[in-house]
Amino acid sequence: MEQVLKCHVGIGGVVEGEALVATDNFSARYDLNRIKGVFSRPDHALAGQSYKDKILVFNTAKGGVASAWMLHEMVSRGIAPRAILFNTANTILAQGAALANMAMCDRFEDGDVTALIKSGQQLIVDPVKGQVTIKG
Amino acid sequence: MKLSPHEEAMLAGEMGAARKWAVEHQLQIGRMFDAEDMVVVSQAHMMADPESLGEAGVSFFEKFAELPADERRVAIPLLTDPRGVDLSYYDKLGQTEEMANLERRFVAACLKMSVMMTDTCINYQTIMPPVYGDHVAFGDTGVVIYANSVCGARSNFEGGPSALAAALTGRTPRYGLHLDRNRQATRRYRVDFKLEGLTEWGVLGAVIGRKAGSYWEVPVIEGIEQVPTSDEIKHMGAAMASYGSTPLFHMVGITPECQSLVDVGGDKLDCEVVSRADFDTLKKPFGAKGEKVDVVVFAAPQLSLVEMQQVADLCRGKQRNSGTSLIVCTSPSVVADAKRLGFISDIENFGGKVLEGTCFYQQYAREVGEANGWKRLLSNSTKIVNILGGYGYQPALASMEDCIASAIQGEVV
Incomplete structure (x- = not known):
């Protein structure tokens, strides 16, 4: 059964991919080894896991402004997530998604997105309509 | 979003490709955060170190720098956050020629766009603090929180791309902390x-x-x-x-x-x-009493002239342990003053190194750590110990006095 989650209008175009979910917060500078394409911060819930081509789902963004360039740089090398979903994004991640042309959405009407979506589910993210579809 | 005739003209490309990109970028952000219009800003501050930019980011700047002079020049003062490479010391720090070349290319592009290479995250102490009620477009979270909270100015976190967009257009989408209700x-x-x-x-x-x-x-x-x-x-x-x-x-x-x-x-x-x-x-998690220290770092934020004097006072007449390095990061303008006042020589005679216009975590910290064999890092900055765990360090936290005492002992006191 498909399930459609409504959210605020976001950034970027329609993408499809597999969800990788954590209740943690996210920073490209603090949490990632961007060369290897894995979460590198030892106390991050996704430590050691690859983020390449995933649709990442987090509570919110944390930390500094560097992520605004880093998403663009990650996309240019082809080692990047396809989309990032948040309960609440911050300005930096939104700005980074705009430069990188990466899909990003936040503010889901049905509650906590990190509980609504499970790792491994296939998602279609449509930032223009402001909706995310969980495919069966 | 409601645009003024001037903003519409920029969007239509009448003022060149850079300003057209900038308004398009701002419209995307404005839409996501429900901005109704733009607000004029007096100055901008851009974080853009080569580690974050990468080849892709530097090429992005070079494209704009090739535009005609009137199209590439920023519309308001645009200051830069710390750089990722101190070009007078990168090789000794274990940074590569490739890193330095990215830095050189970025600086050349910025200068063509009339960006002021202040290379500092303490512009509110050293360049031009904003005034109460002043709308600005600052990058570096430390700069934004100080400007908003201590100065009473108004800025969102403007990441590098958005700070650049604001500098090209002279405005930013009116959302977040530009609005009374969100303060x-x-x-x-x-x-x-x-x-x-x-x-x-x-x-x-x-x-x-x-x-x-x-x-x-x-x-x-x-x-x-x-x-x-x-x-x-x-x-x-x-x-x-x-x-x-x-x-x-x-x-x-x-x-x-x-x-x-x-x-x-x-x-x-x-x-x-x-x-x-x-x-x-x-x-x-940041206690490590008795453990060997590889490097003591004072940075994040860069040191003010007053902090430089405090470090110099602690260093004067003493020597660091041969197994423990000391790195101090500050802005070019503070370096000039600290040199004139003798603080730099106090720190260097101790065996420390003052880096100019960089900050430790923005200068390829992972590669620098690996090149120098630095694992256990001690700092008085609560910010830096938070960041560097993800970069392969084992960070520890202590006061400035205890950091210097540990550098002398070679282990955390």
Whole structure:
């Protein structure tokens, strides 16, 4: 059964991919080894896991402004997530998604997105309509 | 979003490709955050180190730098955050020619666009502090939280691309902290004990940042009776922004928008007490008494001239342990003054190195750590110990005095 989650209008175009979910917060500078394409911060819930081509789902963004360039740089090398979903994004991640042309959405009407979506589910993210579809 | 005729003209490409890109970028951000229009800003500050930019980011700048002079020049003063490479010392630090070349290309592009290479995250102490009510487009979270909270200016976190867009257009989408309603307190904390030294102020910032935990929360802090120095509140803000992504706080009777709790709506909020136990919990992962120290770092934020004097005083006439390096990061303008006043030679005679216009975590910290065999890192910056765990370091936290004593001993005192 498909399930459609409504959210605020976001950034970027329609993408499809597999969800990788954590209740943690996210920073490209603090949490990632961007060369290897894995979460590198030892106390991050996704430590050691690859983020390449995933649709990442987090509570919110944390930390500094560097992520605004880093998403663009990650996309240019082809080692990047396809989309990032948040309960609440911050300005930096939104700005980074705009430069990188990466899909990003936040503010889901049905509650906590990190509980609504499970790792491994296939998602279609449509930032223009402001909706995310969980495919069966 | 409602655009003025000037903004429409930029969007239509009448003022060149750079300004057209900038308005398009701003429209995307404005749409996501429900901005109704743009607000004119007086200055911008851009974080753009080569590690974050990569080849892709540097090429992005070079494309704009090739435009005709009137199309590539920024419309308002645009300052730069610390660089990633000190071009006079990169090879000795273990940075590569490839890193230095990215840096050189970026600087050349910026100069063509009339970007002021101030290379600092303490522009509010050294260049031009914004004025109460001033709308600005600042990058570096430490700069934004200081400008909003201590100066009473108005800025969102503007990442590099958005700071550049604001500098090209002279405005930014009016959302977030540009609006009165988003500057009211949403969390209330009470601190009943006295704080000592930069590190304790940093830890307070970190504790509150972690509790508040979101860009959209505004903490108000009551109970603090001692007025902090600019350096103390700088460490506090930088740590709060680092741990919580927090862009604004109020301190009752101290910060300008909050002479009393009522001014920011704090009287309507439940109060949470911050205790010494909260401090201990935060510091626990960063204790390493008795362990060998590979490098002591003073950075994040860059040191003010006053901090440079404090470090120099502690270093004077002493020698670091041969197994422990000391790195100090500050801005080019502070370096010039510190040199003239003899602080740099005090630090260098101790065996330390002062890097100019960089910050430790923005200069390929992972590669530098590997090249020098640095694992155990000691700092008085609550911000930097938070960041560097993800970069392969084992960070520890101590006061400035204990950091220098540890550099002499070769182990955490």
